[in-house]
Amino acid sequence: MSNPGLADVYLDNNATTQCDPKVVEVMMPYFTEQFGNPSSLHSFGNKVGFALKKARKSVQDLLGAEHDSEVVFTSCGTESDSTAIMSALKAQPERREIITTTVEHPAVLNLCDYLATEGYTIHKLEVDGQGRLDLAKYEALLSDKVAVVSVMWANNETGTIFPVVEMAEMADKAGVMFHTDAVQAVGKIPMNLQDTKIHMLSLSGHKLHAPKGVGVLYLKRGTRFRPLLRGGHQERGRRAGTENVTSIIGLGVACDLAQENMEHENTAVKAMRDRLQEGILAAVPNSFATGDVDNRLPNTANIAFEYIEGEAILLLMNKMGIAASSGSACTSGSLEPSHVMKAMGIPYTAAHGTVRFSLSRYNTMEEVERVIEAVPPIVAQLRKLSPYWGENGPVENPEQAFAPVYA
C-alpha cells in the first residue's frame, strides 16, 4: 500500500480469497455470449445448463458426495447455514432444541440467538482453553427433542478443527440431524461425505478462490428438507431463484483447483504458516498462539500480542502493506473482543491483541520472512504507548498497576 517497490502481502484468506485467474477465465464467456437461462429449452439456455451440470459434478467430487443431486447451489455460506437450520426446524416442528457451540460463526450464532427469542432452546457447547469440545457433554445433550446439531468443521479465527465426522455419527445414532458449517474446511481438509453421517454441510465459494456470492448446501439424499426460498423449480425446487450461473461455473473450476492443490495446502502452505508463527513468537516477547495448535487448518495462525490492541496493530501492518485481521472489538465496532477468544478464556489484555494470519497457495516464503521482520517493531512501537508496558516488559502486576475506572 505505502511501501513502494514491494507488493502487498495478503494474509487474510480466511476472510476471503483472491479469485483464481483460471476461474475468471472460464467464467468470462458466461457474462457475454453464453448468457442463456439454464432453464430454457433453446440452445442459448441448453449450453449453460450443461456447464452448470459440470460445475455440480466438480463440487460433488471435492466433497466426496455420493450423488450430484446432493449439491444445492445457494448465494453464500450464510444462506446455506440458514437453509439447513430452518429446514430442520420446519421439517420437525415437534423438535424445539438446537445444539451448537459458543465459537460458531455469526451466521449460525446470531440465527440461533434469534431462534431463542422465538422459543427454541439453544444448547451452546463450551470449549476449553485450546478451543476444544467436550464430547461427553455433547452426547448427553442428544435427544429426540433436538432438531439439529450445527457445529463448524474448522474455526475461522483459530483454525481449530472439530471432530465433526465423529460428532455426526453420534447424532445419527441418536436420530438427530447433523449440519456442519465447513466454509473454512472445504479445500483445505480432504473429505468424503458419502462415508460420513453428515446430513448437511455449508460451503462458500469465495473462501476457496471462487467469486463471492455463491455457496453450496450439501444435502445428503433422504434427509428431510424444507426450502428456505420457494418459487421456481431451480435446484429441484430446493432453492428457487435463477441460478447465479457464472459464479457457479467459477466455483466448479475452483473446486477442481482445490482438489489439485490439496496436498500443496497441507505441505507447502502449512510450512509457511509454521515458519511465520515460529518466527514471530521467537522475536516478540509476551506473545502466544491461540487455539488447538496441533489440530488446526494448515493455513491459519492466530497470535495474541499481550498489552496492545489489535486494530492498532492492523493499521500499522496495513501501512507496511501487510493485510491480516484481528479479534479485537474495535475492528468490528462491537462491544466485546472476539467471542471465540472469550470462549477460550483468553485474558482481556491478550484477547484484544489477537491477530489472525491466514495464508493461501498464492503466498511465498519471501513474503512470510517480510512479515516476520515487520511485526516485532510494530508491536514494540505500540507497547511503548501502552500503560501496561514498562521499559523492558510488562509492568509488575499489570492488572493492578493500571486499573482504570471503566465507564
Added chain:
Amino acid sequence: MWDYSEKVKEHFYNPKNAGALADSNAVGDVGSISCGDALRLSLKVEPETEIILDAGFQTFGCGSAIASSSALTEMVKGKTLDEALEISNQDIADFLDGLPPEKMHCSVMGREALQAAVADYRGEEWVDDHEEGALVCKCFAIDEVMIRDTIKANNLSTVADVTNFTKAGGGCSSCHESIEYILEDELKARGETFAPAGVSIAAAAPTSTPQQPLVSIDTRSSAPAEAAPGAGLYARIKKIEQVLDDIRPALRADGGDVELMDVEGKNIYVNLVGACSGCQMAAMTVGGIQQKLIEALGEFVKVIPVEKKPAAVQMGGAQ
C-alpha cells in the same frame, strides 16, 4: 476498515506527547468497556496559575483511541484546568476532523481522562456517571445504555418515542429492529406489553409528553426538548426560526440568506436566497441546517429547499 480522517491517521501514526510525564502532578486513569480501550493521562500543572504546562498519555487501544489521546494532550497544553474542563468529547472529535460513530466513545474516554486527572490534582474523587453500551444507532452514535435509561426515565413505549428523545433511529432506520427488542424488554420489565405501530414507525404519534432534558451525546448541550412534536406548533416554529437566525450571519457573510417557508410534520421547507441559491455548496448548506435543526429540536427532521413560490408550498406541492 474505518473511514478515518487524515487528521486521525496523522495522530495515530505519529502521536504527540506519547508516554508518561516524569514530573506530572495530575494523573487520570480511565477505560472504556467497548473496544477495551484504556487511557492514562498525566498532566504537569503550574500550582499558582493552574495552567497545564505539559501533558502525556499512555493508551491501550485502537487507532482512534490513540489519536484521541494525542489530540487531547495537544488541546489541553497552555490551558488552565477550568478552561481544559470546557473541552467536550465533540471538541476532541472536531479537532480530529470527526470520528466514525462507532468510535465516538474514544473521544468520550479522552474527556473523562481529563476530568479524572483534574479531580486527582484537586484531591477530589472522580465518579464516572456515564455508562456505555453497544452501539445501536450508527447515524447518531446512540448506545443501548442511553436508550434503556431514557426509556426508563420517561416511560417510553414506542420507537417514535425513542427517536424523539434520543435521536436513535431517526436516520436510516436500520436499527429499529434493535430498538423494538429493547422496548419489548423494558416494557416487560415494567409489566406492559410492547405494541408496535403497524407499518410506519415515523407516522406513529408520540405517546408520552417529553419532560426530561433531551439526552445528547455532547454532555454540555443538554437543551430541554421543549419543541418536540406535540409541544405546540408555535413553539416549534419559533425554535426553527431561532436556529435559522443563528446560521444567518454565516450565510450573509457569503452573500446568501435563508428563509423558512413552511413546516409540515417532519418536513421543513426553506428558501435559499442570494449566493446560496444554485451554489454548488447548497446541498452541503442544507445538510448543515438540517443537522442543526435535528440537534435543536431533538427529533429527526428533513430540510427541503424550495423556490419561493408560497402558493405551491401551501398546496403541499413542494416535493
